[in-house]
Amino acid sequence: MSHLQDRLQRLRSTSPVQSTEKKNRDLSLPSNSRLVETNEGSFVLRQCKYSLDHLHGHYALGQLCEVYDLLSRISKRFQTLKSVESYRDLLFFDTETTGLGVGAGNVPFMIGYGYYTDTEFITEQLFIRNPGEERAMLHYFYEFIQGFTHLVTYNGRTFDWPIVKNRYVLNRILFSDADLEQLDLLYISRNLWKNSIISCRLSNVEEQRLGIRRHNDVSGAYAPSIYFQYLADGDGSPLEGVFLHNELDVLTLATLAIHLGSILAGQLDLTKLNTDDVFRIGNWLDQANLPELAEAAFRELLKRPAQSKRKYLLSIATVFKKNRQFEQAVLLWREAAEFGRTGQALHALHTLQPLIELAMYYEHQCKQYNQALDLVDEALNRAERRQSIRRPSDKDRLLLEQLMKRRARLMTKAYRGLSEDVDLLSF
DNA sequence: CGATCTATGTCTGTTAGCGT
DNA sequence: ACGCTAACAGACATAGATCG
Numbered sequence: 001m002s003h004l005q006d007r008l009q010r011l012r013s014t015s016p017v018q019s020t021e022k023k024n025r026d027l028s029l030p031s032n033s034r035l036v037e038t039n040e041g042s043f044v045l046r047q048c049k050y051s052l053d054h055l056h057g058h059y060a061l062g063q064l065c066e067v068y069d070l071l072s073r074i075s076k077r078f079q080t081l082k083s084v085e086s087y088r089d090l091l092f093f094d095t096e097t098t099g100l101g102v103g104a105g106n107v108p109f110m111i112g113y114g115y116y117t118d119t120e121f122i123t124e125q126l127f128i129r130n131p132g133e134e135r136a137m138l139h140y141f142y143e144f145i146q147g148f149t150h151l152v153t154y155n156g157r158t159f160d161w162p163i164v165k166n167r168y169v170l171n172r173i174l175f176s177d178a179d180l181e182q183l184d185l186l187y188i189s190r191n192l193w194k195n196s197i198i199s200c201r202l203s204n205v206e207e208q209r210l211g212i213r214r215h216n217d218v219s220g221a222y223a224p225s226i227y228f229q230y231l232a233d234g235d236g237s238p239l240e241g242v243f244l245h246n247e248l249d250v251l252t253l254a255t256l257a258i259h260l261g262s263i264l265a266g267q268l269d270l271t272k273l274n275t276d277d278v279f280r281i282g283n284w285l286d287q288a289n290l291p292e293l294a295e296a297a298f299r300e301l302l303k304r305p306a307q308s309k310r311k312y313l314l315s316i317a318t319v320f321k322k323n324r325q326f327e328q329a330v331l332l333w334r335e336a337a338e339f340g341r342t343g344q345a346l347h348a349l350h351t352l353q354p355l356i357e358l359a360m361y362y363e364h365q366c367k368q369y370n371q372a373l374d375l376v377d378e379a380l381n382r383a384e385r386r387q388s389i390r391r392p393s394d395k396d397r398l399l400l401e402q403l404m405k406r407r408a409r410l411m412t413k414a415y416r417g418l419s420e421d422v423d424l425l426s427f
Numbered sequence: 428c429g430a431t432c433t434a435t436g437t438c439t440g441t442t443a444g445c446g447t
Numbered sequence: 448a449c450g451c452t453a454a455c456a457g458a459c460a461t462a463g464a465t466c467g
Contacts, residue, residue, distance in 0.1 A: 186466085
């Protein structure tokens with residue numbers, strides 16, 4: 001007997017009219033919830049209130065008040081973004097849907113969100129007991145979001161929000177989100193942690209980086225089947241787990257915002273983080289146009305043991321170079337070049353690049369062509385030594401060619417400088 | 428499953444500095 | 448004034464990851 005036949009059998013056992021009434025009556029409403037009745041129909045609203053010192057993982061919810069104003073910088077194009085005027089303008093938003101697609105067939109049966117008042121963090125969940133309640137929920141939600149300027153999500157930019165927007169179109173409800181900014185925390189999370197944790201799913205980020213442990217959590221992946229089961233048999237008890245899961249997701253969203261905000265505010269103790277995280281944070285702070293904090297992060301990284309900081313030296317030097325902090329960059333290039341002298345030449349690029357960078361610095365910044373020449377010669381020596389033990393690749397050949405060219409140019413520049421000196425002497 | 432963003436690598440265009 | 452070159456910035460294509 002197939003699963004489908006089972007379900008059909010169950011559906012046949014009660015008439016449609018009966019089953020709808022039974023369903024709505026039998027979902028003994030979940031804890032903290034009530035029925036909202038509107039002109040457009042009814043739906044379930046579940047609300048939970050948290051005091052601002054409620055701890056979720058490493059943070060108290062109220063800590064957002066200290067860092068919210070920096071949050072617009074999580075986006076690459078923060079310069080063109082509306083800034084966050086108040087933590088009360090943020091709506092933390094997460095849905096549970098009937099699937100993963102963004103097409104018309106995917107229905108958000110639960111819209112969860114959280115927001116701050118002066119004294120509390122409040123989560124609310126809008127839940128429809130059947131498709132007929134969707135219009136009422138959508139109208140209610142649209143009214144509600146008018147009070148907010150920013151939407152905070154995790155992949156909501158490509159998942160939750162387009163799905164919700166689609167529902168307004170399909171229900172022919174006028175809708176505009178033109179004034180609503182989106183702060184999607186997925187991309188910056190991936191940027192910071194994709195190398196240091198196994199996955200950047202929200203559940204893993206909260207566990208690995210926010211100190212949040214869930215007990216008996218219902219994975220979001222089960223939400224569609226639990227909802228379908230509820231639609232079929234009217235038993236609402238398994239939905240409790242979905243409500244809780246969604247509520248915790250919203251809390252985590254706020255906590256993640258606090259964590260990211262703390263980094264942008266320079267409040268996070270970087271000495272306790274692993275080297276890769278510190279490097280990523282430094283880069284992010286640089287892009288977020290917070291150069292002092294970026295430098296602080298890089299300085300912390302440079303205190304780490306040689307082996308652990310080694311692979312970041314060139315990248316950090318590149319940032320200093322871009323910001324025209326040449327003295328700092330030179331120190332790192334020298335350090336990186338030293339690694340190349342002692343260790344075996346494993347990666348041609350990494351042992352030669354610091355020498356090339358230094359040569360560029362002496363040629364273009366200092367005009368000390370002889371210094372630059374010495375560095376190019378050293379690079380050439382290393383490249384040739386390398387060629388003798390290893391068949392050169394196309395890249396190796398290109399690199400060698402460029403080095404020769406650089407050497408030739410520096411020779412003429414050095415020679416010209418020399419002859420000018422002679423000219424000066426002769427007069 | 429779909430849509431979207433990002434990292435990465437390659438290329439193409441622009442700019443600054445230099446010499447003729 | 449003009450052209451050349453190195454270095455950098457921006458464009459483009461591609462592959463991977465995340466959402467329930």
